[in-house]
Amino acid sequence: xxxxxxxTKKYGDFVAVDNLNLEIKEGEIVVLxxxxxxxKTTTLRMINRLIEHTxxxxxxxxxxxxxxxxxxxxxxxxxxxxQVGLFPHMSIAQNIGLVPYLKGWPEEKRKQRVEELLELVxxxxxxxxxxxxxxxxxxxxxxxxxxxxxxxDPEIIxxxxxxxxxxPITREVLQDELIKLQDEVKKTIVFVTHDMDEALxxxxxIAIMKDGRVLQYDSPEELIRNPAHGFVxxxxxxxxxxxxxxxIRAGDIMIKDPVTIAPERRALQALERMRTQKxxxxxxxxxxxxxxxLVTINYLHQHLGEGERVADLMLANPTxxxxxxxxxxxxxxxxxxxxGYLPVVDGDNHLLGLITRASLVNVLGARY
Amino acid sequence: MEIFSYLINNPERVLSLTIExxxxxxxxxxxxxxxxxxxxxxxxxxxxxxTPMLALASIVQTIPSLALFGILIPFLGxxxxxxxxxxxxxxLLPIIKNTYTGIVGVSPATIDAGRGMxxxxxxxxxxxELPLAxxxxxxxxxxxxxxxxxxxxxxxxxxxxGLGQLIFTxxxxxxxxxxxAGAVPAALxxxxxxxxxxxxxxxxxxxxxxx
Numbered sequence: 001x002x003x004x005x006x007x008t009k010k011y012g013d014f015v016a017v018d019n020l021n022l023e024i025k026e027g028e029i030v031v032l033x034x035x036x037x038x039x040k041t042t043t044l045r046m047i048n049r050l051i052e053h054t055x056x057x058x059x060x061x062x063x064x065x066x067x068x069x070x071x072x073x074x075x076x077x078x079x080x081x082x083q084v085g086l087f088p089h090m091s092i093a094q095n096i097g098l099v100p101y102l103k104g105w106p107e108e109k110r111k112q113r114v115e116e117l118l119e120l121v122x123x124x125x126x127x128x129x130x131x132x133x134x135x136x137x138x139x140x141x142x143x144x145x146x147x148x149x150x151x152x153d154p155e156i157i158x159x160x161x162x163x164x165x166x167x168p169i170t171r172e173v174l175q176d177e178l179i180k181l182q183d184e185v186k187k188t189i190v191f192v193t194h195d196m197d198e199a200l201x202x203x204x205x206i207a208i209m210k211d212g213r214v215l216q217y218d219s220p221e222e223l224i225r226n227p228a229h230g231f232v233x234x235x236x237x238x239x240x241x242x243x244x245x246x247x248i249r250a251g252d253i254m255i256k257d258p259v260t261i262a263p264e265r266r267a268l269q270a271l272e273r274m275r276t277q278k279x280x281x282x283x284x285x286x287x288x289x290x291x292x293x294l295v296t297i298n299y300l301h302q303h304l305g306e307g308e309r310v311a312d313l314m315l316a317n318p319t320x321x322x323x324x325x326x327x328x329x330x331x332x333x334x335x336x337x338x339x340g341y342l343p344v345v346d347g348d349n350h351l352l353g354l355i356t357r358a359s360l361v362n363v364l365g366a367r368y
Numbered sequence: 369m370e371i372f373s374y375l376i377n378n379p380e381r382v383l384s385l386t387i388e389x390x391x392x393x394x395x396x397x398x399x400x401x402x403x404x405x406x407x408x409x410x411x412x413x414x415x416x417x418x419t420p421m422l423a424l425a426s427i428v429q430t431i432p433s434l435a436l437f438g439i440l441i442p443f444l445g446x447x448x449x450x451x452x453x454x455x456x457x458x459x460l461l462p463i464i465k466n467t468y469t470g471i472v473g474v475s476p477a478t479i480d481a482g483r484g485m486x487x488x489x490x491x492x493x494x495x496x497e498l499p500l501a502x503x504x505x506x507x508x509x510x511x512x513x514x515x516x517x518x519x520x521x522x523x524x525x526x527x528x529x530g531l532g533q534l535i536f537t538x539x540x541x542x543x544x545x546x547x548x549a550g551a552v553p554a555a556l557x558x559x560x561x562x563x564x565x566x567x568x569x570x571x572x573x574x575x576x577x578x579x
Contacts, residue, residue: 050484075486085481089499089574099485132576148485158484 001026001188002047002156007056009042009212016042017053018212024205026155029182029189031199034209034235040192043209044158047190048077060156075099078149078157078187082164084141086133092118092144093129099152117147120181139170146178150185159191163198175201196236200224208232225249250330251323253360254344254353260285263292263311270295270310283343283351284314291343291351294318320345323352330355374534374545375552382534386553389530392448392523393516393561396455400512404460405505408467409493418468425461433458433519437526451520451528458519459512466508470501499574506569513565517558521550531557 002024009017017039024030032040045051046058049070058065065073086095094101096117097110105113115125121143133141142162149157163171175198182189193199199206200220207217208231216228227233261270261282270282274297284293293314303313319333320343330342334357344353375382411418428436436454444450474497482492498505524532534550537543570578 048484050480071486071488073486074484079481079484081477081481081484083475083477085475085477085484087478087482087496087500087576089576091576102486102491134576 001028001061002190003059004043005057005059007043007046007053007058009039009046009051010054015212017046020056020212020214022207022214022217024188024190026188027186028204029191029202031191031193031203031206032209033193033196033199033206036194038209039212040194040207040209041160042212044160044190044192047156047158048074048079050074075103075152076154076156078151078154080142080145080149080157080159080162082161084133084138084145084165086141086144086148088133090132091129092131092133092136095133095144096148096151098148103152105152113151117150120150120184121147122177123147137170138166139174142166142174143177146174146181150187154187156188156190159189161193162191164193164195171198178202208235210235225252248327249323250321250325250327250342250344250355251352253327253362254323254355255359256353258283258343258351258354260289260351261295261310262286263309263314265310266308267300267304267310267313270313271297271300281341282310283354284310285351289351290349291318291320291345292316294341294343296341318343320349321355322346327360330360334360371545371548374543375549378549382531382549382553385529385531385533385550386557389517389520389532389554389557392451392455392520392528392530393513396452396520397459397509397513397516399452399456400459400463401509403456404463404508405467407460408464408505409471411464411468412471422461422465422468425464428457429461433522434525437523441526446526446528448528451523451526455516455519455523459516462508462511462515463505464508466511467501467505470504470508471497473504474500500577503569503573503577506565506572510562510565510569514558514562517554517561521554 004020004022007020032043034040042051046053093114096114100110100113118125118128123143163174203220206220206223207214210231216223216232224236227236259277259279259282261273261284263284281296286292293316295310295314300313307313319337323344340357342355343351345351411421440450440453478496479492482496520530521532524530524536531550531554535547538546
């Protein structure tokens with residue numbers, strides 16, 4: 001829908017946006033995020049030519065935007081800003097109906113559309129049609145801001161920190177409403193924010209920007225799981241990972257290099273190894289480091305007389321998981337199998353690590 | 369009531385002088401609006417011009433009115449014409465200044481929203497900036513008009529007519545009744561014009577901005 005190809009914006013010697021390549025697909029909410037001065041707002045405003053790029057090409061539906069009259073271009077793209085920017089001298093209806101008015105829609109059609117949009121943003125037309133912006137709360141004003149952007153049914157909507165000036169509660173409410181709204185209207189939305197929680201909540205894709213460049217452009221899940229860059233990880237914040245158990249993978253929190261033992265060792269040697277390593281279980285691996293069993297201290301004590309070798313006493317083929325198993329699944333397996341240990345193996349059953357109740361408590365404990 | 373005898377005995381003369389007075393002020397202020405508002409708009413578009421333009425207008429404002437009349441007499445002679453020129457120059461500053469201040473005072477976010485929604489420059493001016501600046505511009509017009517009614521009184525000195533004529537003649541003839549017949553209507557006229565323009569200002573203020 002929108003494609004940036006080697007786009008650069010310079011102000012004199014200052015490079016605000018540096019050789020940007022970005023593709024925004026139809027129907028997606030793409031969030032541009034980064035510290036102030038990273039070029040996210042500049043990038044947004046280049047789309048409707050409020051800022052003209054200096055190099056490269058921006059395409060909307062395959063068409064180079066410099067070939068489109070900027071006024072016509074802007075009328076075909078919704079625009080919402082942080083300060084709302086409602087026209088204080090115009091009624092709510094006039095504000096919402098502005099782009100249709102500029103486009104020369106007949107009055108009856110405008111009126112109908114305004115009422116439809118007021119309904120859509122949850123503000124009864126009977127109550128709000130003739131009101132003025134100063135009579136509305138901040139949250140209501142921004143609802144009108146969003147309705148106004150939707151007025152002429154544009155395919156693309158640009159939102160520049162639209163909820164940034166609202167109190168946290170109202171912000172959450174409007175974010176939820178935007179998600180619901182998006183399910184209905186299915187627009188291509190480019191959304192600028194500096195709030196990572198907002199980005200994770202709303203985005204289909206997030207572009208993390210710094211110094212005019214996109215460091216990573218991925219889905220929220222992928223960003224959290226595989227931050228491509230030290231800055232990205234720092235910017236997302238390590239603790240965010242922990243706030244979403246469904247995003248935590250076994251590989252992220254497993255104990256690497258768990259204590260192992262070979263199957264041909266003696267049971268007493270196994271006990272001795274547990275004592276020196278201060279663990280209460282050992283993973284039994286063969287020469288290729290493939291997992292073949294598990295021994296626990298209780299089990300060894302109970303069955304000590306039944307054999308000499310670890311191989312005779314171990315719990316063979318224990319339930320194991322792969323590194324990309326998410327935490328909710330891990331918890332479910334532990335509950336179902338009544339186990340406190342889950343070895344992590346790769347596709348060929350090579351041992352990679354171990355998840356224990358204790359390591360889970362450490363991770364999940366950080367949340368609560 | 370002796371002091372009002374001239375006023376009572378010559379109502380037609382006082383009335384015609386009042387009309388003449390209003391006409392001088394009206395022409396000057398109207399010209400100042402027609403010229404001053406566009407200049408005010410222009411200097412918001414070319415901000416570099418703003419400081420010199422406002423400085424120039426304020427210099428004119430600083431020159432004593434009688435001195436300004438004196439300066440223009442060699443070029444324009446006496447009578448209504450040079451008087452209107454001076455009155456116009458006096459009316460200009462508050463109108464230019466308030467137009468400029470009013471438009472510059474419109475929130476940049478509002479203008480950004482307008483531009484982002486696809487308004488042309490002219491539409492932004494006509495549909496956003498001017499309506500939002502209107503009450504400030506009208507306040508300038510009000511100040512201009514009130515100053516002008518005062519200065520028009522002095523313009524009688526160079527033969528422009530108006531209520532000042534009664535005051536100056538009265539002074540020369542030592543006839544207090546005549547002075548009063550010019551001074552009282554001039555004072556009332558200033559108050560009345562101020563009041564009426566105040567009402568117009570309120571009426572022109574868009575509903576959404578009325579407190």
